[in-house]
Every structure is written in C-alpha cells, then in structure tokens.
Amino acid sequence: SAVISQKPSRDICQRGTSLTIQCQVDSQVTMMFWYRQQPGQSLTLIATANQGSEATYESGFVIDKFPISRPNLTFSTLTVSNMSPEDSSIYLCSVSRSNEQFFGPGTRLTVL
Amino acid sequence: ELKVEQNPLFLSMQEGKNYTIYCNYSTTSDRLYWYRQDPGKSLESLFVLLSNGAVKQEGRLMASLDTKARLSTLHITAAVHDLSATYFCAVDHRSGTYKYIFGTGTRLKVLA
Structure with a gap:
C-alpha cells in the first residue's frame, strides 16, 4: 500500500489568486497523478508527474493553469493558477504501486 | 475517445436485496479497478482485476472482469446500509x- 498526505486539506480562495497543493508519499514512487473531482462528478486526470521530466497533461488541462512540480520521488505539488469559481473541486493526488493505485485524502478547494 | 461507462448512475435498494453494477469500457485493457467513495472522503480500493475471467470477492461484494466484452460487474449480495x-x-x-x-x-443508497 501507500500512505499519502495532502496539504492543505481544504481552502477557500478568492478568484484571481493561486493555490499550491502539496502531496507527500511515504516511500519512493515513479509516477504520481493529479486528479480533479468536481462536485457530484467522477475523477478526471489532470496530469501525470514523473520525477526529472515535464509533467504530461491531459486534454483540456494546460501547464500555465496547472503547473506541477516533482522535485523528488516522494513529493509533488500542483498549483491552481488564476482561480475562478469553476475551479472549485476536490483535487486528489495518487500513486501507482504493485498494480494498484492509491489516493491521497484530497484537497477541497472553494473559489469565491 | 476513451470512455468508461457505469450503469446505473443511481441505485436505491432495500436491505437484503441483490443487485449488479455494470462497467463498460471502450479501450483495450486487461486491468480494471473498483473503488468506493464515501461522502467527503477519498477513494478506497476495493478490487484489482488483472486478467480476463478474474473474479474477486470481499464480504457482500464480488467483482468480475470480461476483457473480451470489455465489461466488469460489481455484484452486491444481501445489501446492508453500510x-x-x-x-x-x-x-x-x-x-x-x-x-x-x-x-x-x-451512487448507491441502501434503505433500511
């Protein structure tokens, strides 16, 4: 299994500002993933973050809006930039290990 | 376009009844995962199905995978409120x- 922590657990932000979400894993992993879950919806993959390379973004998500860092094998950050109310969601990081995917507790973001 | 569709989207059932949730997918894959999410919580891994014909059971839940039909089922036996x-x-x-x-x-709701 994997123990994943995220910070902050929740935040309320003003439109036009940015928020950086941190994801920490208890041991080294090659790939980390960032998802968005809008209220009442399923999970949508934002990007895949590999250590030492640029993140790979899914269709509809761009680096300028969701810059990602992956400085080492246990840590990643996702920034939600220039926020609007449409960015209000739960953001989850996850890791893949031993044929399973494990999820962090999520960051609940509300943009006013 | 890659699609993974579930039905039903909403299910309200009485305690003690049986029901099946269906998962159809459009891509070629031999791995399928089932997760549970409680309100306000992250995702909990239930089953990892790694090959055609795989069947796994845990308590009142049983999952199966048919990669040729691109179909997985999650069967609920004698549902309880939990x-x-x-x-x-x-x-x-x-x-x-x-x-x-x-x-x-x-979204499953089991009525007492």
Whole structure:
C-alpha cells in the first residue's frame, strides 16, 4: 500500500489568486497523478508527474493553469493558477504501486 | 475517445436485496479497478482485476472482469446500509503513461 498526505486539506480562495497543493508519499514512487473531482462528478486526470521530466497533461488541462512540480520521488505539488469559481473541486493526488493505485485524502478547494 | 461507462448512475435498494453494477469500457485493457467513495472522503480500493475471467470477492461484494466484452460487474449480495456509497470503476489504459480512466460512478443508497 501507500500512505499519502495532502496539504492543505481544504481552502477557500478568492478568484484571481493561486493555490499550491502539496502531496507527500511515504516511500519512493515513479509516477504520481493529479486528479480533479468536481462536485457530484467522477475523477478526471489532470496530469501525470514523473520525477526529472515535464509533467504530461491531459486534454483540456494546460501547464500555465496547472503547473506541477516533482522535485523528488516522494513529493509533488500542483498549483491552481488564476482561480475562478469553476475551479472549485476536490483535487486528489495518487500513486501507482504493485498494480494498484492509491489516493491521497484530497484537497477541497472553494473559489469565491 | 476513451470512455468508461457505469450503469446505473443511481441505485436505491432495500436491505437484503441483490443487485449488479455494470462497467463498460471502450479501450483495450486487461486491468480494471473498483473503488468506493464515501461522502467527503477519498477513494478506497476495493478490487484489482488483472486478467480476463478474474473474479474477486470481499464480504457482500464480488467483482468480475470480461476483457473480451470489455465489461466488469460489481455484484452486491444481501445489501446492508453500510454499503451506501459511490462506487467507481477505473480502467488502466496503457498508452505509455499508465493513464487511469474512471467511470461515471454509481451512487448507491441502501434503505433500511
């Protein structure tokens, strides 16, 4: 299994500002993933973050809006930039290990 | 376009009854995952199905995978109130980035 922590657990932000979400894993992993879950919806993959390379973004998500860092094998950050109310969601990081995917507790973001 | 569809989207059932949730996917994959999500919580891994014909059971839940039909089922036996949650299936699309595509989700409510 994997123990994943995220910070902050929740935040309320003003439109036009940015928020950086941190994801920490208890041991080294090659790939980390960032998802968005809008209220009442399923999970949508934002990007895949590999250590030492640029993140790979899914269709509809761009680096300028969701810059990602992956400085080492246990840590990643996702920034939600220039926020609007449409960015209000739960953001989850996850890791893949031993044929399973494990999820962090999520960051609940509300943009006013 | 990669699609993972679940039905039903909503399910209200009486305690003690049996029911099946279906997960259809459009991509070629031999790995499928089932997750449970309680309100306000992250995702909990239920089953990992790694090959055609795989069947796994845990308590009142049983999951199966038919890769030829691109279909997985989650069968609920003698439902109890504690099973009320949202259930997601997810497919591992091996496009080189280990992209996980989530189903639409099934919101289950078990009535006492």
